[in-house]
Amino acid sequence: MTNDITELKRVSSQVRRDIVRMVHGCQSGHPGGSLGCTDFLVALYFSVMKHQPVPFDMDGKGQDLFFLSNGHISPVFYSVLAHSGYFDKAELGTFRKLNSRLQGHPTTHEGLPGVRIASGSLGQGLSVGIGAALAKKLNGDDALVYTLHGDGELQEGQIWEAMMFAAHNKVDNLIATVDYNGQQIDGPTSKVLSLGDLHAKWAAFGWDVLETQGNVMEALLATLTEAKSRTGQGKPVVILMHTEMGYGVDFMMGSHKWHGVAPNDAQLAQALAQLEETLGDY
Numbered sequence: 001m002t003n004d005i006t007e008l009k010r011v012s013s014q015v016r017r018d019i020v021r022m023v024h025g026c027q028s029g030h031p032g033g034s035l036g037c038t039d040f041l042v043a044l045y046f047s048v049m050k051h052q053p054v055p056f057d058m059d060g061k062g063q064d065l066f067f068l069s070n071g072h073i074s075p076v077f078y079s080v081l082a083h084s085g086y087f088d089k090a091e092l093g094t095f096r097k098l099n100s101r102l103q104g105h106p107t108t109h110e111g112l113p114g115v116r117i118a119s120g121s122l123g124q125g126l127s128v129g130i131g132a133a134l135a136k137k138l139n140g141d142d143a144l145v146y147t148l149h150g151d152g153e154l155q156e157g158q159i160w161e162a163m164m165f166a167a168h169n170k171v172d173n174l175i176a177t178v179d180y181n182g183q184q185i186d187g188p189t190s191k192v193l194s195l196g197d198l199h200a201k202w203a204a205f206g207w208d209v210l211e212t213q214g215n216v217m218e219a220l221l222a223t224l225t226e227a228k229s230r231t232g233q234g235k236p237v238v239i240l241m242h243t244e245m246g247y248g249v250d251f252m253m254g255s256h257k258w259h260g261v262a263p264n265d266a267q268l269a270q271a272l273a274q275l276e277e278t279l280g281d282y
């Protein structure tokens with residue numbers, strides 16, 4: 001665990017290399033959102049969350065918990081888990097292959113340490129996070145629960161039920177986060193189904209709302225620290241993270257095109273040339 005910005009950025013660079021290599025290796029998967037959420041997940045797992053990778057405990061009593069609701073960005077999740085020590089990074093090379101524990105969408109029945117829910121059916125992770133947060137209250141456990149959602153995912157109706165429920169029940173040990181990149185698989189969210197004034201909507205549903213630059217490590221750490229300070233005050237907390245899909249690889253940025261497309265050999269080489277190998281490739 002560290003607050004050293006330089007070190008966290010080095011981890012992010014390696015995670016981004018892992019992402020493009022994993023998706024290239026099986027010619028399948030979702031690099032765009034994974035690259036955009038890399039800085040957040042690195043900040044969370046390497047600086048912010050109180051967690052114990054070994055031995056992995058599914059209940060996580062006394063630990064902060066994280067639930068990836070937009071499960072299709074599994075490459076970034078698996079890489080961050082591996083570099084955090086949940087399992088050997090060599091296993092990243094099995095991503096999306098037959099009999100791998102690293103399925104395209106995370107599942108629990110393979111027993112991969114660090115994965116506590118199956119996800120990828122969008123819209124469900126906030127409800128899971130609320131349940132886990134309420135369980136922590138019942139158990140007298142003062143650790144926190146974090147969730148991550150895509151902005152396109154917020155078009156799912158279950159999200160809005162869960163938002164109402166969390167505020168009504170004062171689930172104030174929960175920090176939800178949104179990958180607010182303005183893109184989804186079929187195009188800009190503004191064209192597919194506009195989210196409108198997202199900040200005002202979360203606030204109207206009774207949440208304490210923060211916004212941050214999601215690809216700036218210093219801003220992420222400051223906002224996550226602020227979010228933690230606002231827990232325990234009777235309201236659930238949400239952070240809208242302004243991110244860029246594909247961040248870190250120039251030709252993957254600026255559109256939804258790389259939401260779920262694998263790079264070919266030449267594109268992989270072009271991507272890796274932009275990402276320093278800092279911790280050793282798997």
Ligand SMILES: [Mg+2]
Pocket residue numbers: 150151152179180181182183184
């Ligand atoms: Mg999006």
